[in-house]
Amino acid sequence: MIRNATLLLAGTIIGAAATVTLSQMPDLVPGVAHAAVSDTYRQLNLFGDVFERVRSDYVEKPEDSALVEAAVNGMLTSLDPHSSYMNAKEFKDMQVQTRGEFGGLGIEVTMEDGAVKVVSPIDDTPAQKAGIQAGDLIVAIDGDAVQNMNLNQAVEKMRGAVNTPITLQIQRKGVAKPFDVKIVRDVIRIQSVKSRPEGDIGYIRISSFNEQTFDGLKSAIDKLDNEIGRDKIKGYILDLRNNPGGLLDQAVAVGDAFLDKGEIVATRGRHSDQNTRYDARPGDLSDGKPVIVLINGGSASASEIVAGALQDQKRATILGTRSFGKGSVQTIIPLGSNGAIRLTTARYYTPSGRSIQAKGIDPDIQVLQDLPPELKDQVTDTKGEASLKGHLTNEAGGAEGGGSQAYVPPEAKDDKQLQQAIGLLDGKVANSAFPPDPKAVVPN
Structure with missing residues (x-):
């Protein structure tokens, strides 16, 4: 179950909560609050120490951004199975899924024997109007062989800006040779x-x-x-x-x-x-x-x-x-x-x-x-x-x-x-x- 929030709203709420807590907390036991903060910073120093040691001594030079992403995601996934970090691309993909519309062709696909198989074209979409049929195999996308891609990579390549063209090479049962189909992307609405x-x-x-x-x-x-x-x-x-x-x-x-x-x-x-x-x-x-x-x-x-x-x-x-x-x-x-x-x-x-x-x-x-x-x-x-x-x-x-x-x-x-x-x-x-x-x- 997903509830959307904006950065401004989240930042305002978190900032306000921190201000109220620190300003209104009675110092019943002098030094306790300060000790808790100090302990937190010691833990953060631990992260910094480990991060620098990995950067300097790991057998191969790691990518800094990948290390930070993995650390942040590890922190979140340790909470429960549904908390996680999304990098910019993953966040964009999630927005596409929840929005229910994107620029694309309008086909439901799966992977079969190294090719992308069309499960069905969606009614009134560019793919359906171009004559794409259920059971068609997409063997190349804009000249790039699909056998070198996984399903997510192929789907990502087929999506794109509205009104941009794409050429699919289709292999169809009963047709001797693969043939090209040129399609212009349009707004596709996911029919839930x-x-x-x-x-x-x-x-x-x-x-x-x-x-x-x-x-x-x-x-x-x-x-x-x-x-x-x-x-x-x-x-x-x-x-x-x-x-x-x-x-x-x-x-x-x-x-x-x-x-x-x-x-x-x-x-x-x-x-x-x-x-x-x-x-x-x-x-x-x-x-x-x-x-x-x-x-x-x-x-x-x-x-x-x-x-x-x-x-x-x-x-x-x-x-x-x-x-x-x-x-x-x-x-x-x-x-x-x-x-x-x-x-x-x-x-x-x-x-x-x-x-x-x-x-x-x-x-x-x-x-x-x-x-x-x-x-x-x-x-x-x-x-x-x-x-x-x-x-x-x-x-x-x-x-x-x-x-x-x-x-x-x-x-x-x-x-x-x-x-x-x-x-x-x-x-x-x-x-x-x-x-x-x-x-x-x-x-x-």
Whole structure:
């Protein structure tokens, strides 16, 4: 779960806090505060001593910037698995992911046998208009052979400024020789929300929470209303399986889309300014129609906020397997030209006051998938947050859990979780957990 922060804001808060602490601290034990500061500086001197010894005596001449980056990242990663340092390039890449748009071609790709394979071109993008097809192999980019690149390098080379040209050499099944395709880059928006009718039921899949997610959800609901008919829709399936999370404000907005009132989530940190409660505003985009949320061991962070809010408010039935269990909030603090740090600053709590940190959300209805023969001997479960070294503990104590089966069949007909959700909304399957009882909502 990511919360954005500016350098100015972070610097102001930190600076003000330091001023208040030092100026208002009563010197009850003379010399104690001074001793603590001196000890801190001694530790910093230790870092300086080690840094200089490595620079002067290491077997090969190290790069100073790489040493500093590694030291800073080591400090942050020692705190918990989700705090880290990002250099300028990594920070820029993170911004692209959360913004949900970039200059590029509009293709989903993977690596196969040393070539970049097109999984699918995205509709209405330069790649699709240029005739790129699913299954095409990209063997060269602007004359540079792809076999000398990893997937990230190839993707980075294909992205670029809007209105700039790029030439891909394509190898296509059934075509004797590779051929060139010239494409002009355009603004590409990452489609984090997809939808389709399942009979009289609206199916909505959210794959991540970026800046475009709520707008995508609203468009999906409008599209389903037109395709099925608003009065004919029996309910909605919100699929959050294998969704790793994203932006806090988008999780709040998605939860709000299905709620008329009540708390969505609360965050609590070390300082009072990190304690925030987010409440739903009047207006349910689904008109109060029944909702079933699908989760599994790959549903984390923002996904768990949405599932937890709709579960606690008895607005939706949660179906699938236990979620990942990431219940912490990270704030992105820019460091000017030096990149940024991702720092865990708070835990989040569902409307009933529970923290799912290292525990996860248990579904109201557990449904396990049938594994195909080729996967029966493979690990298809996630171990969850509790398995990560240095993870934050759950303040409530008790047994930790989180993580579970995360397999989703490629074909809808083989997807037991989806089919059970459809059966419940169609009235062909019955379960005491569906629909939830709104009278059972815990006051908050």
